[in-house]
Amino acid sequence: MYGVVVFPxxxxxxxxxxxxxxxxxxxxxxxxxxQDSIDKNIKTIxxxxxxxxxxxxxxxxxxxxxxxxxxxxxxxxSGGLVIGICNGFQIxxxxxxxxxxxxxxxxxxxxxxxxxxxxxxxxxxxxxxxSEHQVITLPIAHAxxxxxxxxxxxxxLEKNNQIVFRYCSPNGEISGQYNPNxxxxxxxxxxxxxxxxxxxxxxxxxxxxxxxxxTDGRRIFESVLI
Amino acid sequence: xKVKIYTKLKESVLDPQGQAVTGxxxxxxxxxxxxxxIGKVIDIELDDMQESEAQTLIKKMCxxxxxxxxxxxxxxxxxxxxx
Numbered sequence: 372m373y374g375v376v377v378f379p380x381x382x383x384x385x386x387x388x389x390x391x392x393x394x395x396x397x398x399x400x401x402x403x404x405x406q407d408s409i410d411k412n413i414k415t416i417x418x419x420x421x422x423x424x425x426x427x428x429x430x431x432x433x434x435x436x437x438x439x440x441x442x443x444x445x446x447x448x449s450g451g452l453v454i455g456i457c458n459g460f461q462i463x464x465x466x467x468x469x470x471x472x473x474x475x476x477x478x479x480x481x482x483x484x485x486x487x488x489x490x491x492x493x494x495x496x497x498x499x500x501x502s503e504h505q506v507i508t509l510p511i512a513h514a515x516x517x518x519x520x521x522x523x524x525x526x527x528l529e530k531n532n533q534i535v536f537r538y539c540s541p542n543g544e545i546s547g548q549y550n551p552n553x554x555x556x557x558x559x560x561x562x563x564x565x566x567x568x569x570x571x572x573x574x575x576x577x578x579x580x581x582x583x584x585x586t587d588g589r590r591i592f593e594s595v596l597i
Numbered sequence: 598x599k600v601k602i603y604t605k606l607k608e609s610v611l612d613p614q615g616q617a618v619t620g621x622x623x624x625x626x627x628x629x630x631x632x633x634x635i636g637k638v639i640d641i642e643l644d645d646m647q648e649s650e651a652q653t654l655i656k657k658m659c660x661x662x663x664x665x666x667x668x669x670x671x672x673x674x675x676x677x678x679x680x
Contacts, residue, residue: 436662465665475614477611477613520667
């Protein structure tokens with residue numbers, strides 16, 4: 372079963388719920404941010420996109436203290452799967468469940484468009500459905516997607532294969548011109564050391580149905596079943 | 598007692614907002630601007646207490662919430678009796 376966390380200001384929770392329930396047909400329930408325990412039937416938790424607490428102070432800064440975050444830390448420590456999408460990624464970084472921080476986009480604009488990412492690690496529960504270095508199309512919609520961490524942290528992420536997706540050209544070339552927000556190393560998604568917590572800026576729940584013209588994102592949700 | 602807290606991006610971190618404001622100021626004719634970096638001021642009013650106790654509390658607040666110490670530095674000053 373999946374759980375989709377809802378913070379005040381989350382706005383992609385229903386899209387995530389819809390994709391899980393009606394497209395992948397996996398049971399799913401909402402988790403209100405004030406809950407301090409997780410239903411034991413839930414094996415994967417999604418922290419969806421949006422503007423939790425209005426992005427006040429910093430995106431994700433206040434959500435890190437919601438009661439549910441303690442429960443999510445315990446859940447992740449026992450191997451539960453967590454997917455943080457956009458604001459969810461920001462929350463995971465502020466809560467120190469993932470390293471680094473998502474800063475204001477280098478160009479200062481809110482960017483809303485389809486981009487290409489290359490799959491850097493297809494051995495994770497979330498990425499098993501993709502082939503090595505597969506290029507997929509995902510939409511982004513954010514003003515604070517510029518991933519930053521200090522030199523040692525980035526080196527550690529590279530060494531431990533914690534980088535999951537990088538922004539790239541349509542044929543998989545990683546270079547600055549295909550980086551929409553200035554993030555270090557064109558990083559679009561990372562995982563924690565144990566590989567059970569994913570943080571990603573693009574929105575896979577917006578490209579999981581034929582009706583919307585792109586299903587490249589569906590495999591992230593279905594990969595956990597393989 | 599009142600505390601003024603300043604948070605700022607670390608010097609090593611790119612500040613595109615500061616750069617945009619530099620451009621804006623120059624467009625207004627302020628050509629002697631070398632650089633701009635933008636931070637935040639947070640005013641907190643605390644129950645009266647010993648300054649050392651307040652220092653400890655404020656430091657905790659900064660480390661836990663008010664500043665993201667991955668990219669920000671913080672400093673603070675106390676206002677006692679309106680000074």
